[in-house]
Amino acid sequence: MKTEVEKLEKNEIMLKVEVPAEEFDAALNQAFKKISGKVVVPGFRKGKVPRQIVEQRVSKEYIIEEAVRDSLPLFYARAIGESEISPIDRPEIDVEQAEAGKALIFKAKVEVKPEIKLGAYEGLQVERPDDEVAEADLDRQIANMQETLGTLDESPRNSLEKGEFASVDFKGFVDDETIEGGSAEDYLLEVGSGEFVPGIEDQIVGMAKGETREIWVDIPEGYHAEQIAGKRVKFVLTVKEIKKRKLPEINDDLAKQVGFETMQDVRNDLRERIGSAKKANADIAVRGEIIRKVTEEAEVDVPSVLVERKLDEMLSDFARNVQSRGLSLEQYLEASGKKLEDVRETLRDEAFFQVKSGLVLEAIAKTHGLEPKKEEIDNEVKKLAEGTGQDPAETKSRLIASGAMDLVAEQVLVRKTLDMLVEKADIKAKVAVEPYSKKEGPTKKEGPTKKEGPTKKEGPTKTGRATSPKAGKKTKVQEAGKTSDGKSARSEKRDEG
Secondary structure (H helix, E strand, O other): OEEEEEEOOOOEEEEEEEEOHHHHHHHHHHHHHHHHOOOOOOOOOOOOOOHHHHHHHOOHHHHHHHHHHHHHHHHHHHHHHHHOOOEOOOOEEEEEEOOOOOOEEEEEEEEEOOOEEOOOOOOOEEEEOOOOOOHHHHHHHHHHHHHHOOEEEEOOOOEOOOOOEEEEEEEEEEOOEEEEEEEEEEEEEEOOOOOOOOOHHHHHOOOEOOOEEEEEEEOOOOOOOOOOOOOEEEEEEEEEEEEEEEOOOOOHHHHHHOOOOOHHHHHHHHHHHHHHHHHHHHHHHHHHHHHHHHHHHOEEOOOHHHHHHHHHHHHHHHHHHHHHOOOOHHHHHHHHOOOHHHHHHHOHHHHHHHHHHHHHHHHHHHHOOOOOOHHHHHHHHHHHHHHHOOOHHHHHHHHHHOOOHHHHHHHHHHHHHHHHHHHHOEEEEOOOOOOOOOOOOOOOOOOOOOOOOOOOOOOEOOOOOEOOOOOOOOOHHHHOOOOOOHHHHHHHHHHHO
């Protein structure tokens, strides 16, 4: 088979392919057998009808069309392989000649991966965040644990003050119209926490148990719940209960509640867990900074088709993220006052970055001859299986059936490329600026649950996981606008690709 490659504008190329006559005739014979098996002629069994009789009932042109339709994808794939190009979109094919006894000639115009001009990517200067565990980090986590194990008791006061908790019913109105998702019953609110609609918490200080009050607030422009952003809103709010947090003392008795003998044991456990987390975060930060630098240094004409395809993937992830919060995508869009296209546009820059960085890392890998080995791919599949509790063989079969093995191989290659770049980078330690803030908790044994009511802040539960950061269910108004995972998409790419 003869294949000629002609470069067109931007990232497009034109393939001119000439398939030898004997190969196309073989394709014609296959098409004839396929068609003859469907032709019914009295006196002949299916598939045994002589060719001349079949051609009397079915035109030669139809047989040629069937042969081209069936064989063209295979011939096109061969031409792609022989030309060593990487198409990124479907081709536009024009058949110039298709006749029995003659070569099949066709042209295929297709967009391919762009040429990449790499910038500096070896010896990059990168700062590594400090991963030392300070005593203040431990104190902060123990304070969180103390709050988690605290209780909410009936307040001796009859009027509400900052720092106390109120169980409230509320309903919001704009121009006397009820706000969808802007009401709740038995909502537990910590007064002064700043977690509620802006302007309300200050106005409920001093309210008595059982009191109902109309509260007017001016919502700032740019507020995440767009249906009330920039508007004057009325809330009718009733205080049903007033509670005060009672914290346990920080001593060995508190340690025993979470399965340890002493508070020193708790601190040792936290030091190890926080240290592991800070080290992992520092590794991620280094790899992310390397990806950012090599991507910015490279010159790439990023194909729009790849960006749009990435946007489709990110929107699917976005929809799943919204659904995990108890809303359908349609409900989220209605509650936030956004259109799907608005969400898509907010993700565009991130999609562009992910596509460009992927192309750049692929080019670096190719430059150094890096390829994923079979055992590396098998190990990656094994990790995936362990994460889902499945048998590795079953996981591999599922990945193959879904066509996802290429993605696994790509992930392995990206990791190998990043490992090489990290090894070649000039990494300097950076002095810690902010203390470790992610909530950790001891995990040695199960401890008791809270005696009454949720608390505001995250902290270790009996299994060491974080409790809900809010003391009460969020309404649609509060949830709106807080479900985009564009940044997480980048962090995943920057971590392992």
